[in-house]
Structure formats: C-alpha cells, structure tokens
Amino acid sequence: MLTGTLYALAAGLMWGLVFLGPLLLPDYPAALQSVGRYLAFGLIALPLAWLDRAELRRLSRADWIEALKLSAIGNLLYYVCLAAAIQRAGGPLPTMLIGTLPVVIAICANRRNAGRDGRLPWRRLAPSLGLIALGVACVNQVELQALRADPQADAWRYAGGALLALIAVACWTWYPLRNADWLRAHPDRSPRAWATAQGLVTLPLAALGYALLWGGMRLVDNPFPMPLGPDPLRFVGLMVAIGLFASWLGTICWNQASQRLPTVLAGQLIVFETLAALSYAFILRGHVPPALTLSGIALLIAGVLWATQVKPEPATTAQTQPLT
Numbered sequence: 001m002l003t004g005t006l007y008a009l010a011a012g013l014m015w016g017l018v019f020l021g022p023l024l025l026p027d028y029p030a031a032l033q034s035v036g037r038y039l040a041f042g043l044i045a046l047p048l049a050w051l052d053r054a055e056l057r058r059l060s061r062a063d064w065i066e067a068l069k070l071s072a073i074g075n076l077l078y079y080v081c082l083a084a085a086i087q088r089a090g091g092p093l094p095t096m097l098i099g100t101l102p103v104v105i106a107i108c109a110n111r112r113n114a115g116r117d118g119r120l121p122w123r124r125l126a127p128s129l130g131l132i133a134l135g136v137a138c139v140n141q142v143e144l145q146a147l148r149a150d151p152q153a154d155a156w157r158y159a160g161g162a163l164l165a166l167i168a169v170a171c172w173t174w175y176p177l178r179n180a181d182w183l184r185a186h187p188d189r190s191p192r193a194w195a196t197a198q199g200l201v202t203l204p205l206a207a208l209g210y211a212l213l214w215g216g217m218r219l220v221d222n223p224f225p226m227p228l229g230p231d232p233l234r235f236v237g238l239m240v241a242i243g244l245f246a247s248w249l250g251t252i253c254w255n256q257a258s259q260r261l262p263t264v265l266a267g268q269l270i271v272f273e274t275l276a277a278l279s280y281a282f283i284l285r286g287h288v289p290p291a292l293t294l295s296g297i298a299l300l301i302a303g304v305l306w307a308t309q310v311k312p313e314p315a316t317t318a319q320t321q322p323l324t
Helices: 002-024 030-051 053-057 061-089 092-098 101-112 122-149 155-185 191-219 232-260 263-268 271-285 291-308
Strands: none
Touching: 002 030, 002 061, 002 232, 002 271, 030 053, 030 061, 030 191, 030 232, 053 191, 061 092, 061 155, 061 191, 092 122, 092 155, 092 271, 101 122, 101 155, 101 263, 101 271, 101 291, 122 263, 122 291, 155 191, 155 232, 155 263, 191 232, 232 263, 263 291, 271 291
C-alpha cells in the first residue's frame, strides 16, 4: 500500500507538468501541443524499446491493440482537450475540474471492479470523497470569483474551456480503469515495458496528426509558422521534457501503482496530479494562493489520506458482475 501510494505521488508530480505547457505556450494551438508532446514521447520510446525488447515480444496482437486504444484516448484526445481548456479558461479552473477525477473514478471503480479488487464500503469511503469534493469546490469558488471580477473576461470562452475539461475528465476516467484492467490481468509483465509499448503506438498516431495539422494549416493559409512555431527552442524543450517525464516516466510510476493498489484507491490518488498542477500554476503566477484555495488544497490532502486507510472488503456474488 505504501509503495503504491509513493509511486502514485511520483506520477502526480510529473503529470502536473503537462498543465504548464499551455500556459508557457499560449500562442501554440492545443492540437499542435498534443501531437508535439506525443511525438517526443514516441521518439523517446524507440531506444527504450531496445532495452525492453524481450518483454515487448511477449505482447500479443490484442495487447498492441489495447495499447493503441489507451494511447489514442488517454494520451492524444485527453491532452488536446486539456490544453485547449487551459488556453481558454486559464490554469486553475480546468485543473480543479480534472481534480474531480478521484471522485468520478472511485464511483465507477467501486462497482465495476468490486469482484477483482474487493469493495470499499461506501459508508467508510464517503468522508474521503466528501473532503475531496469540498476541496475542489473551494478552489473552484476562488476562480469563479476572479472571473466575475474581471470586466474583460469572456464567459463563453471560459464555458468552452470548462466543457473541454469535462471531456478530458471522461477520457481520463476511462484510461486508468482500462489500463489497470490490463496490468492487473498481467501481474507478471513489466510496467515499464507497457509504458514503452504505449509510447511506440503513439508515435505513428502523433506523426500522422502532425502531418495532417501542418497540411491543414497550409490549406487554409494559416499564418502560424509551422513546423515549430514562433519559439522553436521553448517548444521543443517543453515537448521533450513533458514527453520524457510526464508521458514515459510518469506512466511507469502510475503502472507500478496500478499493480499494487485497488483501482478505486488508485483513482483517488490522481489527486496528486491536481495538487502538483495547482502548485506549478501558482508558482508561475508568482503569488501565494488565497486562503480559500489553501483550504481547498488541505481538504484534498485530508481526503486522500483518509482514503488510504480504508481497506477493501470481499465482494458478494451479486457485486462481482463488472460494468462495461
């Protein structure tokens, strides 16, 4: 339990970096940031695949198809929506909407995976879920107050950002559940090799997306300077850093956590990503968060700590039917 929690913490710290890209590259289209990040991830995975070649040879055709699905939805589609949401609504609002993931995943996993992982009793899980939800509400309230106080704020743009963030939530509710299914079904497989496999199948998807985006921009005479934009060094540096730390190393740590923890608990530990992203966003802003935001962060931490103390109970026969 402790080792799995520490792996989830490490994954969250690295995944929080993905929220910085749209803030540091506001002039770059969200789609370009997504395909750029995963193109870097795929290129990084190529030499790593040589190290894991024995494990990768063990993967079946069905395994590669599953890795392709996970990469398309949990990587490319998720990050397109997230980057676009951050560019439209700023950092904290999408971050806190993503922060609802622990609650959403816990609710889904506690029924879907009860037969495999055991069932966390709702009466004992409810206080932690309540603390997490209250923490999300506190931080979100601060951002909504700032929105109302800004006369130049575009409410429709913010609403669009919130909608895109909700689509990202849907993508990342599906991803950890399906990813954990594979990892728990293959406890003898290397989590590192599985992360590398996802990087390998992401590479052709990202390369195709990059080519289509470039061609589409030329077709409509978009003035954006492709292929690397107006600040090539910053763009390439950020894409490589995010691809290495968030996409590959973060996925390895999350895979290690997913093999050790019940899915319903691992889902709640995604809150570490939210906390890291908020910290990075406020460091970038250069000021200390207001008291209500700090209170919300404290509630999130308290909710996670509470959840780690809840032990799964064996599911009854009626509860072991998975939901698809």
